[in-house]
Amino acid sequence: MADLVKELAVPIQLADLIVKAASEAYCFKQDCQELKAKAEKLAALLRQVARTNNVPYQRPTLRIAHETEQVLDKTLALVVKCRGSSILKRVFTIIPAAAFKKSSMQLENCLGDVSWLLRVSASGEDHDDEYLGLPPIAANEPILCLIWEQISILHTGTLEEKSDGAASLVSLARDNDRYGKLIIEEGGVPPLLKLAKEGGKEGQENAARAIGLLGRDAESVEQIVNAGVCAVFAKILKDGHMKVQSMVAWAVSELVGNHGKYQEHFAQNNIVRFLVSHLAFETVQEHSKYTIAKTRQPMSSIHSVLVASNTTNDANDQSNQRTAQQSEENLSKVPHPSGNQGSGSAMSNLVTNMAQEGKIPTNSTQQQQRQQGNAGGRNNNTTTQNNHQHKGQVSLAVTSITKGRESESPALKAEMKAMAARALWQLSKDSLTICRSLTESRALLCFAVLLEKGHEDVQSYSALALVEITAVAEKNTELRRSAFKPTSPAAKAVVEQLLHVIEKADSELLIPCIKSIGNLARTFRASETRFIKPLVKLLDETEPEVTTEAIIALNKFATTENYLCDVHSKAIISAGGTKHLIQHVYFGELMVQIPALMLLCYVAMNVPENDTLAEEEVLIVLEWSLKQAHLSAEPSLESLLPEANSRLKLYQSRGTRGFH
Helix, strand or coil: CHHHHHHHHHHHHHHHHHHHHHHCCCCCHHHHHHHHHHHHHHHHHHHHHHHHCCCCCCHHHHHHHHHHHHHHHHHHHHHHHHHCCCHHHHHHCCCCHHHHHHHHHHHHHHHHHHHHHHHHHCCHHHHCCCCCCCCHHHCCCCHHHHHHHHHHHHHHCCHHHHHHHHHHHHHHHHHCHHHHHHHHHCCCHHHHHHHHHHCCHHHHHHHHHHHHHHCCCHHHHHHHHHCCHHHHHHHHHHHCCHHHHHHHHHHHHHHHHHCHHHHHHHHHCCHHHHHHHHHHCCCCCCCCCCCHHHHCHHHHHHHHHHHHHHHCCCCCHHHHHHHHHHHHHHHHCCCCCCCCCCCCCHHHHHHHHHHHCCCCCCCHHHHHHHHHCCHHHHHHHHHHHHHHHHHHHHCHHHHHHHCCCCCCCHHHHHHHHHHHHHHHHHHCCCCHHHHHHHHHCCHHHHHHHHHHHCCHHHHHHHHHHHHHHHHHHHHCHHHHHHHCCCCCHHHHHHHHHHHHHHHHCCCCCHHHHHHHHHHCHHHCCCCCCCCHHHHHHHHHCCCHHHHHHHHHHHHHHHCCCCCCHHHHHHHHHHCCHHHHHHHHHHHCCHHHHHHHHHHHHHHHHHCCCCHHHHHCCHHHHHHHHHCCHHHHCCCCCCCHHHHHHHHHHHHCCHHHHHHC
């Protein structure tokens, strides 16, 4: 309220100065008297506004006060010119007659604005729900008045009214980008965040949707983040209703997708962690640890506890033997991470193994030792209790997230997973920190499972997320070696599912899966050449986009930066890739032709002695390409093409060249 009075003080003072100056006018007295009358009336209305406007939403008042101040300042400058008493000054002072008419009209508009402001500020009983009309300030942009009204409702209305107000802002923001910017400029974000935090389920959902729609550009996202959206969204993802959580996850994906600078802000508020928990719900079995790396550490300590509990009572050899046998039986129930034991599909085994890594086997003999008062048993009991306490503390956050979600409908659960995957897809773009966090968690395993069994949207966003994670891993050696090492069960699950999609080759997931396999090209061992054949098979694909991505992926296998390029090049030739590449170089579109020629050059450089290259007349293709201006001038081929051509010539015999 103090700030409002301060803002209104300046226009009130200007109005008083106009009244005083108009009283002292020597020329254009009649026009000055008209301006004086309107200034007096305006000053009275402004004083009334300062006394009565105590509503929480003061943006209309401040904007009208600012516009009124500008008009009064210009009017005062005009009236002051009429105060000159000397004849000489009056002769050389030029005042257009239209200036008074313009000032009078502007003051009239200000009177209309301030009068409208008084009507809006009045209580419902005072104006009896009458139509308040539009203020003159909103004449050029009528929607401004509606925005003010809805934001005011967000400040002062009931929960139901606030929900309707948020829904109205959703409609405005969806229809026009300009309206969205106006909502932000007029202070709509703070009350929306408050509604998202404290409102009912429907109000929270509408508020989250509005916030997601408002963040359409970098500037808008910056203002929304600065208003505190990260903390509010984190609280909802932890404790909110699943319907609201799904909308929040969508809003996160929109905000981050339109301005990736704030990825770390969301991660610092545990939003990535909460999203992974939603993704893992009913996807992989819940366990006490968040990161895979940490779940493997307690196993050795648990094993030590079991062994210790079996050797404490030397007085009873038979009891010790029974204890050891029971401990071994319990340990044998924990499956090996390689997934070779047990029945079922490879994916099911991997999921089971990963989920059970955090489980603690039951040791019934410890209870017997507690009953017998064994000292060694008491020590072991203390250790076991500490482990259980630690487990309970770590799983507290997971429990709060999963609580009450089992009863939700399958459609809502699928929607939640889809939006969580969508958000993680956007959050992981070019972010080493977030990608490392995802690869250390259950996220990779979840993406692999959802890629196989999830609904269409979940599959799509999971595939896109894997593209971004593998793209970051491709650029970062440390992440690539830690997250996608051949012995990692999660990495195995991901690779197997990517390969399955590529071999099937009839899914909309095909292109992102091809990209992911290409990004992982440097992680495969020499024996892992099974990815080459299905990729080569796609070179005969009728869709240029699929063919192009397959060639780009194969380029990553055959490039000289890949230390197994020779092995992969031989696999490409064995799979029949040479003839397909030659056809694309001769007859393909430019988007296919250039990467196809690059791959042909890499193969020729890596295994120039291969007889198939001579049989397929690859040398003639390279020499023909050198004569094509658009190919030889291509930056990616400028040095590669001549080098491949010269290297292949060295390994082609004179007889072969003569035959060619």
